[in-house]
Amino acid sequence: MRQHDPGAAGTQVTAGPPATPRDRRDRSRDRRAGRRAAADNRAAYAFLTPWLIGMLVFTIGPMLFSLYLAFTRYDLSSAPEWVGLANFERMFTTDPRYFDSVKVTLTYVAWSVPLLLAVSLGLALLLNRGMRFLTGYRALFYMPSLIGGSVAVAALWRQIFGEEGIVNKALALVGIEHTSWVGDPNSALHTIVILQVWTFGSAMVIFLAGLRQIPRELYDAASVDGAGALRRFRSVTLPMLSPLVLFNLLLSVVNAFQAFTSAYVVSNGTGGPSDSTLFYTLYLYEQGFAQLNMGYAAAMAWVLVLGLALFTGFLFLSSRYWVHYGDER
Amino acid sequence: MSAHATAPVRGPRQVGGPRRPGRPRRPLFGNRPTRSPLLRALVKHSVMIITLTLMLYPLLWMFGASLRPDNQVFTTLGLWGSDLTLDNYAAGWSGGDQLNFSRFFLNSLTITVLSIVGNLLACALTAYAFARLEFRFKKTLFALVIGTLLLPYHVTLVPQYILFNQLGWVNTILPLVVPKFLATDAFFIFLMVQFIRALPSSLDDAARIDGCGHWGIFWRVVMPLSIPALGTSALFTFINTWNDFLGPMLYLTEPDSWTVSQGLASFLDATGQSAYGSLFAMSTLSLVPVLGFFVAAQKLLVEGIATSGLK
Numbered sequence A: 001m002r003q004h005d006p007g008a009a010g011t012q013v014t015a016g017p018p019a020t021p022r023d024r025r026d027r028s029r030d031r032r033a034g035r036r037a038a039a040d041n042r043a044a045y046a047f048l049t050p051w052l053i054g055m056l057v058f059t060i061g062p063m064l065f066s067l068y069l070a071f072t073r074y075d076l077s078s079a080p081e082w083v084g085l086a087n088f089e090r091m092f093t094t095d096p097r098y099f100d101s102v103k104v105t106l107t108y109v110a111w112s113v114p115l116l117l118a119v120s121l122g123l124a125l126l127l128n129r130g131m132r133f134l135t136g137y138r139a140l141f142y143m144p145s146l147i148g149g150s151v152a153v154a155a156l157w158r159q160i161f162g163e164e165g166i167v168n169k170a171l172a173l174v175g176i177e178h179t180s181w182v183g184d185p186n187s188a189l190h191t192i193v194i195l196q197v198w199t200f201g202s203a204m205v206i207f208l209a210g211l212r213q214i215p216r217e218l219y220d221a222a223s224v225d226g227a228g229a230l231r232r233f234r235s236v237t238l239p240m241l242s243p244l245v246l247f248n249l250l251l252s253v254v255n256a257f258q259a260f261t262s263a264y265v266v267s268n269g270t271g272g273p274s275d276s277t278l279f280y281t282l283y284l285y286e287q288g289f290a291q292l293n294m295g296y297a298a299a300m301a302w303v304l305v306l307g308l309a310l311f312t313g314f315l316f317l318s319s320r321y322w323v324h325y326g327d328e329r
Numbered sequence B: 001m002s003a004h005a006t007a008p009v010r011g012p013r014q015v016g017g018p019r020r021p022g023r024p025r026r027p028l029f030g031n032r033p034t035r036s037p038l039l040r041a042l043v044k045h046s047v048m049i050i051t052l053t054l055m056l057y058p059l060l061w062m063f064g065a066s067l068r069p070d071n072q073v074f075t076t077l078g079l080w081g082s083d084l085t086l087d088n089y090a091a092g093w094s095g096g097d098q099l100n101f102s103r104f105f106l107n108s109l110t111i112t113v114l115s116i117v118g119n120l121l122a123c124a125l126t127a128y129a130f131a132r133l134e135f136r137f138k139k140t141l142f143a144l145v146i147g148t149l150l151l152p153y154h155v156t157l158v159p160q161y162i163l164f165n166q167l168g169w170v171n172t173i174l175p176l177v178v179p180k181f182l183a184t185d186a187f188f189i190f191l192m193v194q195f196i197r198a199l200p201s202s203l204d205d206a207a208r209i210d211g212c213g214h215w216g217i218f219w220r221v222v223m224p225l226s227i228p229a230l231g232t233s234a235l236f237t238f239i240n241t242w243n244d245f246l247g248p249m250l251y252l253t254e255p256d257s258w259t260v261s262q263g264l265a266s267f268l269d270a271t272g273q274s275a276y277g278s279l280f281a282m283s284t285l286s287l288v289p290v291l292g293f294f295v296a297a298q299k300l301l302v303e304g305i306a307t308s309g310l311k
Helices: A008-014 A022-069 A086-094 A096-128 A134-147 A151-160 A166-173 A188-198 A201-213 A216-224 A229-257 A261-266 A280-290 A294-322 B037-066 B087-094 B101-132 B138-149 B154-167 B174-182 B186-197 B202-209 B214-225 B227-243 B246-251 B260-270 B273-306
Strands: none
Touching (some): A022 A294, A022 B138, A022 B214, A086 A294, A096 A134, A096 A188, A096 A280, A134 B227, A134 B273, A151 B273, A188 A261, A216 A229, A280 A294, A294 B154, B037 B273, B101 B138, B101 B174, B101 B186, B101 B227, B101 B260, B227 B273
16 A cells, blocks of 8 residues: 555665664664554554544444344433333334335335436446537536435425426326326325436446446457447446446445435325335334334334345345456456 | 435546547447438437436426416426516525524535535545554454445434433534544545545655655645545535435424525425425525535536646
């Protein structure tokens, strides 16, 4: 990492008097190097102090405390009461809304992530080669990813997919009548899927950067071998881009699992209609902070952590079979 | 929830650089010689423009609706109504129905500025140690950074609330700001470590010979050269903080200390159809800083590369 040889400074200084015996010079150099290493060590921990405190106080400490809370009943006013596995039992056996929230979240991930990847990859391919106004297009496509998580856009979404929203106004032009999309349990979740897909720009920018790195020679070689456009895409573009597909997949899955603001605002904080937008995070918030079942919320959080860890672990394992890192060439 | 930082951070040295001129450009699709390049360009640009129009129309419509009188907000699919008025902006800003947006904007701004300062400072310090220094347990500690990178925030949500509640920090901005000064967002540490590692260490050595210690190297060499990474981090801290809703909702309970996000959300809760004009007006205003910062930071990123003295 550091190209700097710890002995270099010592050599420079002690190189002066040529009569100095070699071993003494070496010892002096070692001492200097040792002092430097100790000084580096001290300096490093000085630089790391804020992070170490933050790590202990705001991450590791709370994680351990939350693990303990997961086995208790706690409502903030009285001391936590140890209940063993009761929270988990309730989650997996007697709480139908918990299952709803899992179902809603998985449905959301299953729709939004593939759609987002497909749209971002498709547009990146179109934008890639020799396009005028590329930077302008790129910036405009990127814009929604900056504001997609805001209350303002979620509130706007609720209006445009509402009873008198512009979606229904546009549909009315072609003679289709429809009630509110956010008020219908069959379509409410999909309006939020659309909101997530709307923010495809950040993934697209990553794909664009990756496409730039693919050596042109590969396409030339494929063409010489008689590969058509589709074959070039499948045998050159996709394998070369696969590390970024994995990266974007991981990011969008993690983002989708943690969606909160859009669901909260579109459903007015209820997860409705009839729990059709009751995201995991929304239900966790409701349990922890509206009903003050903080033990239950902590248990939910840990199940989410384990679920996500399993999911990402599986992704990484499977990546051995479909991600190409280009070192086999 | 969080806009993850995915803007291209340009390294200090552009590897590869722009495409070499004079080589034939071979498109991925539609490479049939029978189709003219002009037609192909036309098709591509049409696809782009139609997609962009569909994507951005809701935003434009919102802007248009914010300029219409309240009773005309939902009457049209078009962008402009017959009368244009700034009443909605005036009503939202001055706080007709206890929703005082000038106050909310000020609160959001305070929290955002403090968060940016804290995040940049704390994460840069941490990143410098990981990128430039050798120390004991370095590998283990860096594994911790990576480990927290993918950690869902939910797992610390409840215990952090309990902690801040015990400290008596609820209904102050401290729970939202103090963690930023302690580098709790691993993503920015990671981003800066990657960037600082790519800076040539010969500059450090030169500074060391000139008598700089680590503190001097950090401030005088590494920080100025890291402007592109700092700019990117500032942009994303800004967006994450400005858009944050869950955090303020948990910790800022008095309407006087609300942020813009909370103000907008309470519009939806409290008021009926009649206030949609003001909602759209304040929503539009709330998006302006984000988009403005994006444009400004893009420039900064480019200038950061131009002025870094490394070509």
